[in-house]
Amino acid sequence: GPWLSWLACVEPSQDANSSLIKESASQTRDVLKQHFNDLKGTLGKLLDERLVTLLQEVDTIEQETIKPLDDCQKLIEHGVNTAEDLVQEGEIAILGGVGEQKEKLWSFTKKALHIQLDSLPEVPLLVDVPCLSAQLDDSILNIVKDHIFKHGTVASRPPVQIEELIEKPGGIIVRWCKVDDDFTAQDYRLQFRKCTSNHFEDVYVGSETEFIVLHIDPNVDYQFRVCARGDGRQEWSPWSVPQIGHSTLVPHEWTAGFEGYSLSSRRNIALRNDSESSGVLYSSAPTYFCGQTLTFRVETVGQPDRRDSIGVCAERQNGYDSLQRDQAVCISTNGAVFVNGKEMTNQLPAVTSGSTVTFDIEAVTLGSTNNNEGGNFKLRVTISSNNREVVFDWLLDQSCGSLYFGCSFFYPGWKVLVF
Numbered sequence: 560g561p562w563l564s565w566l567a568c569v570e571p572s573q574d575a576n577s578s579l580i581k582e583s584a585s586q587t588r589d590v591l592k593q594h595f596n597d598l599k600g601t602l603g604k605l606l607d608e609r610l611v612t613l614l615q616e617v618d619t620i621e622q623e624t625i626k627p628l629d630d631c632q633k634l635i636e637h638g639v640n641t642a643e644d645l646v647q648e649g650e651i652a653i654l655g656g657v658g659e660q661k662e663k664l665w666s667f668t669k670k671a672l673h674i675q676l677d678s679l680p681e682v683p684l685l686v687d688v689p690c691l692s693a694q695l696d697d698s699i700l701n702i703v704k705d706h707i708f709k710h711g712t713v714a715s716r717p718p719v720q721i722e723e724l725i726e727k728p729g730g731i732i733v734r735w736c737k738v739d740d741d742f743t744a745q746d747y748r749l750q751f752r753k754c755t756s757n758h759f760e761d762v763y764v765g766s767e768t769e770f771i772v773l774h775i776d777p778n779v780d781y782q783f784r785v786c787a788r789g790d791g792r793q794e795w796s797p798w799s800v801p802q803i804g805h806s807t808l809v810p811h812e813w814t815a816g817f818e819g820y821s822l823s824s825r826r827n828i829a830l831r832n833d834s835e836s837s838g839v840l841y842s843s844a845p846t847y848f849c850g851q852t853l854t855f856r857v858e859t860v861g862q863p864d865r866r867d868s869i870g871v872c873a874e875r876q877n878g879y880d881s882l883q884r885d886q887a888v889c890i891s892t893n894g895a896v897f898v899n900g901k902e903m904t905n906q907l908p909a910v911t912s913g914s915t916v917t918f919d920i921e922a923v924t925l926g927s928t929n930n931n932e933g934g935n936f937k938l939r940v941t942i943s944s945n946n947r948e949v950v951f952d953w954l955l956d957q958s959c960g961s962l963y964f965g966c967s968f969f970y971p972g973w974k975v976l977v978f
Contacts, residue, residue, distance in 0.1 A: 718742035729810025861972025
């Protein structure tokens, strides 16, 4: 019995391990072959380009240095031809009749006086004439050989692995860690893809060891992998073993069509536009549940106003221009915290571009209580922003299985992402 149970557990994991080794070995072979084929082609092209450049240099030097010599040759040939013509003319003049002879001799003498047979161009010395040769340094082969023999490595284990995948509404938090103590990481690179896709895409490059991947469709499997770049290195390490994750949580969305706010295509980003607006932009549904972390990231800021609000409420109530009201908790852009419309003495830092504001809410008591504070349902709320947090109890009139979130800004320019 125990042996069979043990075998039933071990065999599938053994198969999975063998499959991983074989698959990764096959992929590594393909990557190596492709890379070295590409390298061969590129090196061949570079050598061809260099050869063409050097041959062009030979042509240019040849043309530039041979032209003066050609001109000199033509000048000498012209002088010799002229002298030959003159000698022939003199011979004819001597052989001719007396009257004719005098005229021809006079013409011959006139031409002879105008020809400079003693004037020849200077012919350069042989030592001054260019003699082309190719200067080729054989040491390049040794240099290239050294680089080639050191190029590429095969690693049996990547230096980083994915440690944890945490589902969020419309997203997944990916955490990774180093598994090689001797490896000093300068940057990390995270990629993901739908399990049905063949192509991974970069989603993060930086020095952090965690990142939230947004735009995740609920109940769809995604693959994640991470690699690292060593300190002072250019190349990336091998990829980690891909991990599969999904989110069962419905994405948070702002209500569409509300005057004064423009939404992104996935409705998780709201931008306060230039239109007139008086009221709170609420979530499209009560998608926040106790025990979760609700995160607002302020992408851009506008002019702050003390009536601005980002927060959570039991129900959507129209007619209010802020969440600074009963049955709601919120933070204003100046950092003031309001609980059921009352400002707390504890305050958080003012909201700036890039600020992240998180709400963590836990149920404290259920059912009626005998306190005189007017509520019969108590929630413990933690609001965090810019490395500071406030914790307080929030009393509601009735128990809520889920809550709405909302925001209100009096001036344009504020852009808030929720997840």
